[in-house]
Amino acid sequence: MDIKRVENIVANYNRDKTRLMDMLIDIQTEAGYIPAGAIPVIAKQTDTSQAYVEQTVSFYHFFRREPSGKYTVFLNSSVVANMMGRDKVARTFEEEAGCKFGEVTEDGLIGLFDTACIGMSDQEPAALINGKVFTRLTPFRVREIIRNMKKGNSLDELSTSGYGGGKNASELIRAEVRNNVQRQGPVMENDYTPGTVLREKLKHFSPDEVIWEIKLSEIRGRGGAGFPTGLKWEFCRRARGEKKYIFCNADEGEPGTFKDRVLLTEYPELMFEGMTLAAYAVGASEGILYIRYEYKYLENYLKHVLEKMRQQNLLGKNIAGKEGFDFDIRIQYGAGAYVCGEESALLESAEGKRGEPRFKPPFPVEKGYLGYPTVINNVETLCTAVKIMQFGSEWYRSLGTQESRGTKILSISGDCRYPGIYEMEWGYSVNDILDMAGAYDVQAVQVGGPSGSLIGPDEFDRIICYSDLATGGSFIIFNNTRDILKDVVMNFMEFFIEESCGSCVPCRNIPWLLKQKLEKILQGHGVWKDIEDMEEWAGMMRINRCGLGQTAANPVVSSLKNFRALYEEKIQKGKRFDEGFNLEKAVIESCEAVGRTPLI
């Protein structure tokens, strides 16, 4: 990529350093990597320094520093991918391509890389190839794909398994992704005409009345933290600022979650309408959909939907005939960083920086994007808000339980007959859900993703709701054949080590140390003291700044609590400490290897 082109791209964003992410994403998409020569150019043009640009570039997984293949394969390495046969698929990729993961073939044709959960847990193993999603991979299909790569085929031609259902098959998406909607509820009902609430309800509701209605419904945020949505909107409405912003958080990075992907595919109008409703309520003029890079395959489609909504006067000026109500939305991509789902890291990222969470206070509703009051809501929260306005808070309150109103969309994956999306009223037990998804011989369930909790059969009567098992929706099922410590806990710890922003001392170090302990125990060297240490050390994670660090030891904590026997089975009995090295055994082994008789 020549300097002129880089300058053009930077100029497309008015040389504004807060749009650094967009510039880098354009360069990455066009060149396949961020050429070293581009960095000084960007620094000059945006009046920053190379170190500053490099700081952003080096933070994100999908910004490559070297050419990464004409076809760049990112194969998911999440727990569920492994359970569904990733290992065989990965080995086939390596054999057929002729290089290892983390490498590029000598001719520069194919690059193979790992990546964290790409939001396809109901159709694993899955990979992103030049941004296009390939799901339900098998060795046979991998051979086919690589063959086609070697022929130089287009991405569309690589895909041989047909398109997935619903909008996935539409001209603008053309992805083999499946929706797997197993159970619909009021949020995902199909009979909604987009724009109805904006057109019909805003006539009768002032912004304060919208907030009041949302408050009455008692809906809480669906992104995981569960903050009351009405209150959030009210804080932002009251905050003083020249401008206000509405963000939709579609980062969906928690392994095992994929419901936002389905909402974005099938109900984007509803989500954009939710953003517009929030804008009306708080008095915002601009909206940003922050969406993970993994979902970039939806780009053309989402742009098209926005354009259509502008034409229908559901975005733009005097929306739905409401004099003076102006609002528009743009799309901001991430570039591979789970922590950017944390709302303040998301803002940093959207401002072109490394995704390091901010300290709070101040909260985003006071000082958010570019310092302006900002509401950040999850995709599902925004979709639900529209339905609340349509049918009323009273209706909504009749669903779910006393303190957990309404429905929750669960992303169910792992060992079950019917993985996919389930919209359920709050209040079902884990047992109910297992029965619904067709899961038998269940050893454990991970509720709420790696940052949530791992529970065993004696707790399957617990209830999915805010006061018992709260969840952002990830629900991963493990049957009795799975090795909980090796396959699950270890994978989750590696995930957090990879995804920490690195700012806080405990978050940067303790998961790493816990992993070392776990390795020791798995290798049979562990002693009682190791288990005690792990418990004690995990407790130090409470002082971390953000939710990632505060929960990153949870895989260890909850497996120690609920599957303690698995640890105790593996440690050396009756030993206070581990000698680390058994000289006698080592001598015997080495003698065997060289064919001598040991003297001891």
Added chain:
Amino acid sequence: MKEFVTITIDDQEIKARPGEYIVDAARRNGIYIPTLCNMSGVKPAGSCRICTVNVNGRLMTSCTTPVAEGMEIETISQEIADFRKTVVELLLIEGNHFCPSCEKSGNCELQALGYRFEVMVPRFPYQFPKRDIDASNPKLIKDHNRCVLCKRCIRTILDEEGHHIFAFRYRGHQLQITIDPEYGMNMTDELAQKAAKNCPVGALLYRGKHGFEIPIGKRKYDKEPIGSDIEKLKKVKIS
């Protein structure tokens, strides 16, 4: 706006200035809360976590949390003491800190915190990571072995036009400090000295001067433990 707010720190009632951070209010009243990444008068980073205290029952960093009327703050407890010690221990095992051969010894805040919180042997295993010393800059030596990633250099060392000279690279366990190749090369002596001075440890050393001009044994924290200057304020007040 009110002239002051009343807060309680460890059962002691204190008048604090509205908007000031807990750590500063405590300091003015002779209460020492340990800090490492923080620098008075500079926008806080809140990254080392050593200044964590209990605010109305929640753990908060005192360098980032502004005071509010009626706040009840606890800084003395077994739990808080353990957090402080843990942070120091983690930093010691994370890098390579061979104090006897370090030019900052005696002026090093990490070392001083280690003494103050009685770190004898860290409870965590030393990691002995392989890290580089970067001597490519004409004015500064950057020793990754000693960097505690406090961001002080990032936050305080900017050129006249506001360009960042220092920045982070990578994330998580890989995190490290970089110096901008262009602005770093053209750094003024004054700025380079300021960087070395602001660095709490021996990770940034100024090349233009002998490091051992003041002998070890006669340096800042050789004379009295870190925090004593703050605690003296209190003694003065009482007498």
